[in-house]
Amino acid sequence: MKNSSADIEKALITGLTQGDEKSYRLLFDLYYEWLCNYVYKLSHDSTLSEDLVQNVMLRLWEKRSSLKISSSLKNYLFRSCHNEFLMHLRAQKKEHDILDEIKWQTLFDMYDEKEDQHEADWNKLEKMLDQLPQKCKEVFKLSRLEQKKHKEIAEILGISTKTVESHISKALRFLKTNVSGLFF
Incomplete structure (x- = not known):
């Protein structure tokens, strides 16, 4: 069977x-x-x-x-x-x-660290700008932060374009000698 x-x-x-x-x-x-x-x-x-x-x-x-x-x-x-x-x-x-979550969290953390560093750099720049004479500071902010042209700045502040250029040069020299590793 x-x-x-x-x-x-x-x-x-x-x-x-x-x-x-x-x-x-x-x-x-x-x-x-x-x-x-x-x-x-x-x-x-x-x-x-x-x-x-x-x-x-x-x-x-x-x-x-x-x-x-x-x-x-x-x-x-x-x-x-x-x-x-x-x-x-x-x-x-x-x-x-x-693993994906860890990767994204790490990227966000790195971004946050860069943002914190960027904010610290801005604060440092602001403190340095506060040490400039008032007119020089105004010219520099209009030029570099608000992206205005020299002629526009001259018209806004009622000064010559040569004076605008002079203030910007003075501010850049001051910042380059006193602030290392920032935006320049």
Whole structure:
């Protein structure tokens, strides 16, 4: 009398649920390589495929006494391996999302540091400008901060363009000698 594959599967399941190591070994030998090939088709990574199938087989042994396999053993193992692969993908996505979050947070932190440094530089510049004579300071701000032309500044302040140029030169010399590493 020839045993059908369904009879063999029932015997393996029964042996497994009773803790029979021979049944487990036979089950492992029958399905391991086949399941690895299946997972490899999903992952294209042989090491990962073996790891995932080994996880499924280990869990099968650990939960042997409470196993409830209603479909065929083969289908149960396929589904288990497929679910293991999906859980791996979810874990990878979470890891990727966390790395992305860290990357963006680092970029924002760097930006904030640059902004803080930029603000500190502006404050330092303002303090230096406060040391200039009032007219020189006004001319420099109109020229460099408001981007006005020399002729416009001269008209606004009622002075000659030569005086505007003189004030700007004086302010630049003063700032270059007293402020290092700022915007110049």
